[in-house]
Amino acid sequence: MDIRFNGKAIPIQEGDTVASALYRAGQRIFTRSFKYHRPRGLLCCSGHCPNCLMNVDGIPNVRTCITPARAGMAVKHQNARPSLDFDYLAIAQQFDWMMPVGWYYKNFTNPRMWHLAEAQIRKVAGLGDPPPPDAPEAVYEHAHMQAGVAVIGAGPAGLNAAREAASQGERVVVVDDQPRTTPGDSSYTLLSRSYCFGLYEGNLLGVLQSEPHSGARERLVHIRAKRIVVATGAYEAPLTFKNNDLPGIMLSTAVWRLIHRHGIQPGTSAVIISNETGDSAIAAELRNVGIAVVATVPPSDVLEATGSKHVTGLRTRRGAFACDLVVMCGHRIPDAGLLSQAGAKLEWSAEAGAFVPTELPPNITAVGDVAHALVRAASTLVSMPNKRTFVCFCNDVTSQDICDSVAEGFDHIELLKRYTTTTMGPCQGRMCQLQAIGICARETGRAIQETGVTTSRPPNPGVTLGALGGARHHPIRRTPMHYQHEELGAVWMDMGDWKRPRYYKSAQTERESILREYHAVRQAVGVIDVSTLGKLSLKGRDSGKLLDKVYTNRFSDLKPGRVRYAVLCDEAGIILDDGTISRPLADARGYNTGDPGGTRSVAPSVSAGTIDDFFITTTTGNLDFVEQWLEWWLAGAGWDVQINNLTSALAAVNLAGPKAREVLSALTSCGLSNAEFPYMACRNAEVAGVPALLMRIGFVGETGWEIHYPAESGEHLWSALMDAGRPFGICPFGVEAQRLLRLEKRHVIVGVDTDALTSPYEAGMAWVVKHDKADFIGKFALGKLESAQAQQSLVGFTMNANQIPEDGAAILVNGALAGRVTSARYSPAVEKAIGLAWVTAGAAAEGAQIEIRVAGAPVRATVTQRVFYDPDGARLRM
Amino acid sequence: MSFLLACPECGERSAYEFRFGGEVKSRPQQGDSEEAWFQYIYTKTNEAGEQEEWWFHRNGCRKWFQALRDTRTNTVIATWYPE
Amino acid sequence: MKRSALHRWHEKAGATLAEENGWYVPLRYSNAEQEAGAVRGSVGICDLSHLHEPLSPYARFLIAGPNTRAVLSKLTSLNLDLTKAYGSVAHVRSLVTRHELGFLLMIPRDYAESVWESLLHAGEEFHITVFGLEASRRLEA
Known part of the structure; x- marks a missing residue:
């Protein structure tokens, strides 16, 4: 049974900690100190001090004195090169005059200098190395x-x-x-x-x-x-005297633990520093295990410890004593x-x-x-300023440093802490706080109570980041058709917790795959999974009243069987979300499957509802917010509205393209002609035997239907659409093709093309604000904004370039910054790069020339207010 | 931030389960002064002491309620549904 | 046929699927008697999503066995002495109800597979098992 220390086998015994096994095997230096690389040995043996921190099985800064030794553990020292015994960085002690307290505040006032020095300092000082990225995950x-x-x-x-x-x-x-x-x-x-x-x-x-x-x-x-x-x-804290940090100088509690818990004799001849007169309990313990007690001296008589890598003696006012163990009966705190x-x-x-x-x-x-x-x-707290009297073992702060700090004006205990970093190391003040307070009190002539203590904050002691992170349970949201997308070669993107197909890998390159999807929608038919849209149903007498209050446009007058675009603003007139609101038909008109009753019982809100039912879609990322926003305006209002979040209950697809009608008509008996099912209408119908709510809307700019239906039939309906669409060349399309298609139509994506300062007026959507409503959220602010001169506006642009600007690219007019790009793509319809951008009012005119920074160089572009593709919307009504 | 809040529906739960909804304010009427709307939209009292607030039980019943909380100590004195 | 959010997971795990009320349901993964025994001895999870109300946003899991609370306490801060409560399970808002065999978990359908995997992960130290409807009927008997 052994552990490996720097590759060497170290035998372990029952009950051993890593530190006790190393000590028994003769190891005396456990660490090198933070700044001066002084040798440090076991001090507290109770997990408080920084003296035994090592790397155990790849984890840095493990308190080896309280870590049970287990066969096969790999233990390595830290912060010493090449070894603990010989550390060439110990030369730092010769340069302590260069590193007074606060030395980097004093020396690295130039940020560029600090930038260079930081990496070097980190190599010399510090506490171990983080596990490498390829380390096995604990x-x-x-x-x-x-x-x-x-x-x-x-x-x-x-x-x-x-x-x-x-x-x-x-x-x-x-x-x-x-x-x-x-x-x-x-x-x-x-x-x-x-x-x-x-x-x-x-x-x-x-x-x-x-x-x-x-x-x-x-x-x-x-x-x-x-x-x-x-x-x-209570724990015991060290005493302060010159060279008080030498290996072999231990707290009495540490000595007790080594003897009683581990059966180790921590020396042969000892000096005890204690205020107790006569034979102390610890003296008896030492003699019991055969350690000679050379002397017992009070702390006030101690002058210095001697030795270089281990204590060899103690000089006191009562004479010098040779010893290999100094036992400090320190303060009990x-x-x-x-x-x-x-x-x-x-x-x-x-x-x-x-x-x-x-x-x-x-x-x-x-x-x-x-x-x-x-x-x-009880012992004296006072220690004279000395560059080898250590108060803070973690960060190598001496009594001299504390005195200097007070002399420099950092004499409040909280300032002194931050300036010297005393109490800020791994021990979090356990070993040093009382001494620091004592010296500060003496130097300032204040009482100890008046000097006070620094604040204790969690975590104390420290916690690994792994533990705070916990197990990898990052939640993932999958649409009901997730695995069908996977089979179709989906390349995924994350949208909040959702996984969405960015595109389907159908060609050599990403660009070709996306263009193939694009052309299918423009020329034949495409289908996209939009199950991630937020879906809310509203029931109750006052539903229309709530919608009129919360949305900028009017919904109480929305006719059953119709859909309307909806924009949500806050009281400052800022766009929060957009979507559609539908009012399913009050009766079964347009519902041709012959079993409206049966469907109603299966899927109440996607079947013909009552006159007060509304169905809201929100953007994928804003569902939570919109639901809470509606509930908030409802809270305490006393209105009859029930909001039901159906997002997880419903799958949704958008079937779009010139052949969409032919595909869909193969799966439903619902009339799909322009007369029976016009643009911006909605109907309840069965599709492939599944009860569904169909909306004829056109985000991508082609004739199409958004179909909402129960999630448990998600795969069934998707398969049916793919089968029915095969003769027409149906192609599933992802988010990337959708974004290109909508950009050609200049449809705005809230949160992409708008930000936390965008009002409908600046976004060119003045028509969604119905000021003739007596009241609605944002009415006052929107009234002001309507008459104000817009500072900037959202415009389209085209450019004759092969380079496509990145989202956020800067816009320049006469070399001065005049806005930024929000979306840009290559448009097959225009055969140019197109995009949306925010520009200052002066640059927003039709045909205005601007420059867009692409890969560092300005490229000419032309502003346009026109829609890039099918500006009259003829294709939506085909 | 780990103080407990008594949701009127679900009982005492950790504050982590809730969304904070800001101070309770009364909304001006259309036609009220610009100053009144400005105060309502852009300003907060940020009371150091007892304050009436909105809270939403995000991980629980998903209902809004109001609470009286001492912002200095995070002591929640009372919770109720708004009338 | 209607499919639970875990349909593909069951298939991959080699479940024997059957039809019940228009739904695919997992009858067993290997041997019903062994599954029931593993649940009695420690802990197991079962997908009961087919016991479904119309237009429900939830998948429905049963977690049963003597180590049920130990597994759940790794994923939720909910007080499991309550009989019915909404709370976060594996970072997903869910409804947790006490059940004669353990607890019934109602998980939003789109998060179902993610939470199912988290339950299996948290239960590794207890050798958690998945069990089908046959085993659940044996346990209820």
Whole structure:
């Protein structure tokens, strides 16, 4: 049983962490420091400090002191070249005079310089490397729990609280960062190897669980608890003296863990730094395992530690002692970060020598050491300025740096934090905060309470991005005909969550495939899946009233069996969405299948409805918004309207082209002639035996029908259309052909050709605004806009060029910026490049000459207000 | 932003389930002053304190309701359907 | 014949399909008895979309077995003690109803395959199974 450390086999024992196995094998330097590349060894052994961060199985910055060792693990050191033992970047220590506190704020004021320096600094400093893009993907997942009581910390106080709550019948969850097993009789759920990284509003806990089951690396558990008991205890923080960061200088709790948890003897002769007089408990522990205690000295007597890669002695006011272990009995600090996040106040207690939480919010309690710190080793906070006395182990901030910062005026604790980066490293202040506050207080002559603490914010400790992202459950929306498109060679595009065929691969190139689809629609017949359109049905007496209020045009007078184009604006007169609104026939006129009743029961809203029924289509991306917008104007109005979202219930296709009528007539007995079914009419009919709502509309500019029908018959009707259309050369077409077809007709796409400032007047759609309505959303603003001089307008353009401008390309008039392109394509009908563009009022005249920037160079183009293809719409009425 | 909101239909749920609909405002009448419309369309009170707001239960019942919320603490004092 | 949103998925999984009320339904994927046993022992999912109201936007899944809650809790923050609630399941707004065998999930039809795949993924640690109508009838018996 072993792990591999930099390729070398390291034996592991039962209960080992990665760090304990390495320590037992003789490893003393675990990391090189952030800035100066000083050797660092085990310090806290409890997952708080940055001294043991390594790359484990490709994941950087793993806290090896709390990561159970598993056979076969691949462990690598970080931030040292070529090795931990010899790191040539340790030369940085000789240049510390070049890198005073805030050195890059002082030296890299020129942004270009910083740009160059940043990459170099990142190579030298920093914390490990992210996994390479081709690394095998680790499994991360989320889970949710509801609890009556959540207890953070499974120490004696936490478990007591858990048992007590469970005995009162509460559902209890206990969270603990150590590997523990639940006692068999337990009345609570235990999440072990789990740390709580944040306490959020509404008593939501963010908990990160390591290896929840064999397949997963981490699980992020969201726990919503009625009551939270914080039993996080207290942790020990280091003392400050010169060279206090040498390997071999450890916290007493770390020494205790190495001895008791791992059976390791962490040295042969030790000096204890403690305020306790007489024989301390830790001295007895050391002697028990055969470590000689050379001396016990109070912190105020310590001058410096000696040694280069490991401690060899301690110089004190009482003399110099040779040793290979220095045990710091440091400050015991309540681990109150979660309480502080919950809104508790932290107050300085001189007698405890710590900040103690007070004023806990309701439903949050603190038990054990976190509530009242034990004064186990009260010691002086004061340390003299020195360039080798480390306050912040994460970012290499010394006591000198803190003093300099105060001298430079960054003397508020929050400013000092940001300027020096103390408390901003992986330990998030656990190791350094109290020392930094202490020095700041002394240097400014303020009391500690007055100096205050910095704010604790989640996540603390850090969380991997993988865990926050969770499992890959990105939702995908598929139309009922999805797999038929796939069989036809669809090349997909994403539209929100939807997958839509951009085009069908039918020729060598994309361009040829799209042109083939285009010509089929213009010359024969094409069919496109438009199931992604938003589809809403409106029922109730006041439906027309709602539509008149919300849409700019009028619908209460829409005759049954008719369809009308619809534009939605907000109160500022900005176009929000467009679509069609149909009013299916009040009776079965035009419905020729002979079974209107039967169809009504199967599909009420696509069959002949009541006089008050309306059917709305919205653009694909705006359905959610439009539904909410309608519901909002309805809320509290007391009107009789029921809105039913049928988007997922209905499939929809658009069959278009000069042969569309012949194809459709093979599948329905509904009369399709111009007399029976004119342009902008709608009918209920069966198509291929499926009840459907047919609308004769023409987004692509040819005779055609949009057919809405139940989704479960999606494949059936599509197949029927393809079969019936085969003799006529039917071709399925995708979004790209549709966009070209509509562009030739100058039909606007909301959100592509319009933006968050576009009114119907600027977009050339003044006719959709019915000012004779007493009131509607946007009426006031549109009234103003109607009489105002438009700053810009949407125009068409043509250009004799093989280059097609990109969407967003700049428009120039006499070399000055005068607008931008919104859509541009090569038009087979015009045999030129055509497009839509926003231009300033001066450049909007018919025939005006403009220049469009294509691939960096201006290309001449001509403005036109005319429709590019079939301007009279004759083909729609054929 | 993980505070709880009591939807009148579905009960107490995480704020993540809802869409925020802005402050409750009263809409001027056509014929009211330009100033009244300007205030309605473009301005917000942005109260630091208790504020009446619109909320939509997007992942739940998909109904709009109103809430009284303290914007400083995210405490939701009451929720109701508008009359 | 009407098709559930998972029709193609069932075909690919080798389901034996039959006709019921004008719908294609998956009877079994391999062996009904084994499917029912796997559900009783851990957790499984079944497509019941053919139990359909007219013009329903929903596909209908049954998730059953002792590990049902463990799987669902990976995909939804809904309190599963409620008897009926709308909420987000695998990031899709759905209706979740308690059922004698587990939970009934009403998923918008166009998201159905995506959520089905998410259920299978979340259930991997429990060796989740898919089961057909035959197994579901055995479980109900």
